[in-house]
Amino acid sequence: MDLVFKALADPTRRVLLDRLFKRNGQTLSELCGGWEMSRQAITKHLAVLEDANLVASVKRGREKLHYLNxxxxxxxxxxxxxxxxxxxxxxxxxxxxxxxxxxx
Amino acid sequence: MDLVFKALADPTRRVLLDRLFKRNGQTLSELCGGWEMSRQAITKHLAVLEDANLVASVKRGREKLHYLNxxxxxxxxxxxxxxxxxxxxxxxxxxxxxxxxxxx
DNA sequence: TTAATAAGCAACCAAAAGGTTGCATGTCAA
DNA sequence: TTGACATGCAACCTTTTGGTTGCTTATTAA
Incomplete structure (x- = not known):
């Protein structure tokens, strides 16, 4: 539960959830678009969301698809x-x- | 909204809310009991909760009463x-x- | 096969969060 | 009025967080 609350504390991560809610199954590259922030930063945010079990990911070829949980x-x-x-x-x-x- | 999520991210603060939910209107001293943490630390946590508008406080004499919002x-x-x-x-x-x- | 694309890894850095300590202030009660 | 109690203020420290950069790996398409 603590991980979930912590994950939700950051506005960037909440927007990421919003995006996945709008369209599920987006790749990392897609989720990285539209920020003034590096891809690595978003990667880290997604890792936090995955640790909190708020996002699940699947690899498809060289892409990584993300799903809202x-x-x-x-x-x-x-x-x-x-x-x-x-x-x-x-x-x-x-x-x-x-x-x-x-x-x- | 960001302040609320941030405030809720800390387990100590969530327990403080739980305590106030159990019994509203507790003083600072009361809320400081039972922790392995200084009074100042709890004071800071309560300040965060107040900033997020999750707790309201009133002074009564030399005491400060806290109310869950x-x-x-x-x-x-x-x-x-x-x-x-x-x-x-x-x-x-x-x-x-x-x-x-x-x-x- | 080679170049471009998608993602991962790791070191590093600055700022914020969480905590401590010491001291000051205000209020109540003897 | 003096001492004890309840709280406030501020400096300081350590760890975590959020971000960057540079390099590597793996897949796809030409």
Whole structure:
């Protein structure tokens, strides 16, 4: 889980996921286009995403195809965000009450 | 949005959120208990959470009370995770098909 | 076979993150 | 008013992160 959160912390990596979401199975070269950044930098970002199991890759000839794996992101939503969502209204109410109270 | 993702990337900060979720309005001293880490380190982590608007704080006398703000987390779920969830089944199917295909 | 294309590897560097320490400030209670 | 408590500030250090460059390897197409 830590790897997933860390992977998502970088905007470049989130855009890479966005790109793969738009069109799955892109090669490294394709994913490297449109950045002001070297191919190696993108390669590293993709490695981070693979370590976090957010992207899977397959070699086809001299190309490397990349596929988005949405499962870990979905797990964040289910196991971590849902928790706070459940308490959302209560927490907001508590916050408001606390801020309005003279003694804190 | 970037600040929120970055804030969530650190396990210490996620545990801090968990603690506040369990009991809202804790003081700095309370939140500093139970770590193998200095008070200053926790203070910094809380500052990151505040910058990301995940935690709000109020001073009461010499104490500083901390409150969980679940809204940004909820927004991640709605604006970012939902996107991939929608395409989840399709993406998985694509992945499977691609991996099983001889030519990639 | 040879040249171009796609990707991998490794060393290196700067900046940011995470942590520490020491000291200062403000508040409460005796 | 004095001491203890709760927190704030700032300098400093180490490790990680994000990026670069140069070179190598492997595949494809001419």
């Amino acid at each position: 949405p499962v870990p992101i979905n797990e964040i939503g289910e196991r971590w965000i849902g928790k706070y969502e459940r308490g959302r209204l209560k927490a907001l109410a508590d916050l408001k009450r606390s801020l309005e109270n003279d003694d804190g | 679940p809204v940004p987390i909820n927004e991640i779920g709605e604006r970012w995770i939902g996107k991939y969830e929608r395409g989840r089944l399709k993406a998985l199917a694509d992945l499977k098909r691609s991996l099983e295909n001889d030519d990639g």
